[in-house]
Structure formats: structure tokens, C-alpha cells
Amino acid sequence: MINRRDLIKHLSAVPLLGGFLGQGSAEAATFAAKLPARNLAKELGIRTFINAAGTYTAMTGSLMQDEVVETIQGAAQNFMMLDEVQTKVGEKIAALTHAESAVVTAGCFSALTLGLAGVLTGMDPKKVEALPHLEGTGMKSEVIIQKGHNIGYSHALTNTGCTIIQVETVEELEKAINEKTALLWFLHIQSDKGQIKHEQWVEIAKKHGIATMIDMAADVPPVENLWRFNDMGFDLVCVSGGKAMRGPQSAGILMGKKHLIDAARLSMPPRGSTIGRGMKVNKEEILGMYVALEKFVKMDHKKEWKMWEDRAATIGNAAKSVAGVNVETFAPELGNHTPTLRISWDAAKVSLPVKLLQENLRKGDPSIEIMPGENNTLTITTWCLKPGEEKIVATRLKEELSKAVV
Numbered sequence: 001m002i003n004r005r006d007l008i009k010h011l012s013a014v015p016l017l018g019g020f021l022g023q024g025s026a027e028a029a030t031f032a033a034k035l036p037a038r039n040l041a042k043e044l045g046i047r048t049f050i051n052a053a054g055t056y057t058a059m060t061g062s063l064m065q066d067e068v069v070e071t072i073q074g075a076a077q078n079f080m081m082l083d084e085v086q087t088k089v090g091e092k093i094a095a096l097t098h099a100e101s102a103v104v105t106a107g108c109f110s111a112l113t114l115g116l117a118g119v120l121t122g123m124d125p126k127k128v129e130a131l132p133h134l135e136g137t138g139m140k141s142e143v144i145i146q147k148g149h150n151i152g153y154s155h156a157l158t159n160t161g162c163t164i165i166q167v168e169t170v171e172e173l174e175k176a177i178n179e180k181t182a183l184l185w186f187l188h189i190q191s192d193k194g195q196i197k198h199e200q201w202v203e204i205a206k207k208h209g210i211a212t213m214i215d216m217a218a219d220v221p222p223v224e225n226l227w228r229f230n231d232m233g234f235d236l237v238c239v240s241g242g243k244a245m246r247g248p249q250s251a252g253i254l255m256g257k258k259h260l261i262d263a264a265r266l267s268m269p270p271r272g273s274t275i276g277r278g279m280k281v282n283k284e285e286i287l288g289m290y291v292a293l294e295k296f297v298k299m300d301h302k303k304e305w306k307m308w309e310d311r312a313a314t315i316g317n318a319a320k321s322v323a324g325v326n327v328e329t330f331a332p333e334l335g336n337h338t339p340t341l342r343i344s345w346d347a348a349k350v351s352l353p354v355k356l357l358q359e360n361l362r363k364g365d366p367s368i369e370i371m372p373g374e375n376n377t378l379t380i381t382t383w384c385l386k387p388g389e390e391k392i393v394a395t396r397l398k399e400e401l402s403k404a405v406v
């Protein structure tokens with residue numbers, strides 16, 4: 001959260017808030033002084049922690065940067081028409097991502113549901129209202145996916161009333177396609193778990209005139225992925241806003257062909273009597289998402305990567321200095337592409353079940369979250385750390401591992 005001192009410092013840089021307050025810095029200071037000094041985490045006894053685990057939804061994703069929080073605060077000062085905010089922001093996002101059109105959704109998951117809704121209904125309001133009941137409406141009802149891509153997120157697709165058809169080979173795919181096929185869905189993070197690769201998936205779909213969608217929720221960085229799949233010819237591309245892009249955690253982006261985005265928006269708020277009415281994104285989140293994306297596209301990714309690596313080295317070196325501890329640094333190719341430490345230890349030398357280590361780090365002051373792995377391993381990422389926190393993680397980890405040396 002932005003603190004009051006930071007807010008005063010940044011006020012002049014926030015046109016909306018500055019405009020609302022008038023020009024005088026005294027007024028601005030008075031407003032900032034009136035901001036609640038409440039620390040709700042403290043007041044309600046909610047544990048805050050250093051996140052050395054990663055962009056996990058359960059851990060509230062990522063921290064929004066100051067510009068995003070300022071955008072949210074500024075946007076909260078005025079009424080706007082929800083559709084106008086989406087249209088104007090959508091045009092900007094589309095231009096940044098090589099898409100024809102885009103809309104901010106309530107996370108990547110709702111982008112999947114709404115994108116498919118758009119494919120099913122087109123611009124027919126009767127069909128929009130009929131979802132998730134497809135029978136007798138003339139709507140298609142099947143989504144084809146590769147077996148290896150069928151992890152939990154495909155539930156977003158069945159929310160529309162569609163059935164999932166699983167295939168493994170090109171032959172099975174060709175056989176599965178029929179007049180009920182609405183969509184060929186692809187999950188980038190599992191692309192090594194399916195025989196059919198992106199380009200071929202798109203090619204086969206195009207040959208049959210069927211829409212394609214890719215879920216690349218956790219697949220920036222690299223930043224190029226934001227336009228790679230639009231350029232490749234996927235009709236719809238879905239991404240999370242609250243992971244590496246550090247937008248609002250409840251935001252995501254649906255981008256792609258304009259006629260499909262227009263259709264998807266018919267199932268979105270403010271329109272009621274739709275399957276998407278509960279997937280509301282407010283103007284603050286829409287604008288915050290836009291600013292986060294813009295910042296992400298323009299940032300120096302090489303410098304960011306180096307910072308993550310340096311932090312990982314600080315933590316890795318501290319852990320490694322304990323006899324019996326082994327440290328490996330890698331970056332997953334698919335999903336959460338960031339320097340990651342895999343720390344493991346020889347149980348004969350360091351007697352510490354990983355669950356106990358997790359608990360000890362959690363109970364420490366400050367509390368730290370890591371990701372426990374199998375047996376005596378854990379993983380750590382450094383992209384969710386605030387500057388300097390890597391030193392605390394290094395010290396605490398070494399402390400706990402050293403205590404357990406046999």
C-alpha cells in the first residue's frame with residue numbers, strides 16, 4: 001500500500017487526484033493527512049509476509065506498483081460509464097498487444113469463460129440470455145482440447161454449458177471436429193504436454209473455420225508473449241493481470257478478434273441476465289490494469305531479470321554455505337518464467353522436514369513464505385520481494401538450515 005508520505009510526494013504527478021483537490025499543495029497535504037492511518041492487517045490480525053514463493057492466488061498474487069495504486073485512487077474520484085472505460089482502455093491495450101480489440105476481465109479465468117461465450121453467441125442477445133443452456137438454441141456445444149492441457153482451468157470453459165472433448169493426436173483432432181465444435185482451446189503452460197504445437201493447432205482450426213483461444217495466464221515474462229499469440233493467429237488470447245504484470249489481482253485481459261471481443265462483452269457487466277454478470281471489473285481495476293500493462297511493456301526487462309538473479313544469488317549463496325545443502329537456479333520455460341531457486345538438502349546432514357522449515361519461516365518475524373517441494377526440497381522466487389527482503393530471506397533460511405545440521 002502507498003503510505004501517506006509517498007502519497008504527498010506523488011500527488012502532483014496524479015492529474016485526476018490533483019484536479020480533484022485543486023492546485024494547492026496545502027490542500028493536498030490536508031487530504032493526505034485525512035487518509036485513514038488504520039493498519040487493517042494489524043487491526044484484524046491478518047498476517048502479512050515476505051513472499052519468496054511466487055505469484056500465487058492464495059498469497060494474493062503480486063503487489064501493485066505505486067502508479068497502479070495512484071491510478072485506482074484517482075479513478076475513484078469520478079463517475080464514468082463502465083462501457084466507455086472498457087472501450088477506451090481496450091483500444092489502448094489492443095494497440096500495445098497487436099490485437100484487434102481487448103477488454104479487461106475479472107482475471108484470466110473469466111476471460112476464458114467470456115471469450116467462449118462470445119464465440120457461442122455472436123451478437124445475438126437471445127443466445128446471450130440462454131447461456132449456459134445450449135440445447136435447442138442453435139449454439140455449438142463442444143470445445144476440443146489436448147489431454148495434456150486439461151488441468152483445472154478448463155472449468156472456465158464448461159461454465160458456458162460446453163462439453164470438453166479431449167484429443168491426443170492430429171488424427172484424433174481431425175476426427176473430433178464436427179458441426180458442434182465451437183472452439184479449439186490451447187493452454188500454453190502445458191504446451192510441452194501435448195503432441196500438437198501452437199501453429200498446427202491454429203492451422204487445423206483455420207482449415208475448418210473454427211475459433212481458437214489460448215490461455216497464457218502466467219506466461220509473461222517474456223513480454224513478447226503479449227503479442228506473440230495474437231501475431232500467430234489465435235482468435236482469442238487470455239492473460240492474468242495480477243501475476244507478473246502487477247495489475248489488480250482480480251483483473252485479466254481478453255484480447256483478439258474484434259467481432260469476438262464485441263460478442264464477449266455482451267455477456268459482461270453492465271449487462272445483466274448473462275453468465276458474466278458476476279464477473280464485474282470496476283473502473284478502478286480497468287484503468288489500473290491498463291497502467292500496469294503499459295508500464296510492463298515499457299519497462300527494462302533485462303534490468304529486472306538481473307535484479308531477480310542477484311536476489312536469487314544472495315539467497316542461494318546463504319543456503320549453500322550450510323553443509324549438506326544443494327542449490328540450483330533455473331528459469332521454467334513455460335509459466336512463471338523467472339529465476340527460481342531449487343534448494344535441497346541431504347537428510348543425513350540436515351535433519352529438517354520441509355513442512356517444518358515452512359512452518360518455522362512462516363512463524364518467524366518477519367513471516368516468510370516459500371514453496372515446499374517433494375521431500376527435502378523447496379523453491380524460491382524473488383520477483384515478489386520488495387528491495388532488500390532478499391537479505392532477510394537469506395539470513396532466516398540459513399539460520400533454520402544451520403540449526404538442523406546433524
Ligand SMILES: *Cc1c(COP(=O)(O)O)cnc(C)c1O
Nearest residue numbers: 107108109153189217218240252
Ligand atoms: C492463474 C491462471 C489462471 C487463472 O487466472 P486468474 O487471473 O487468477 O483468473 C488460468 N490459467 C492458468 C494457466 C493460470 O496459471
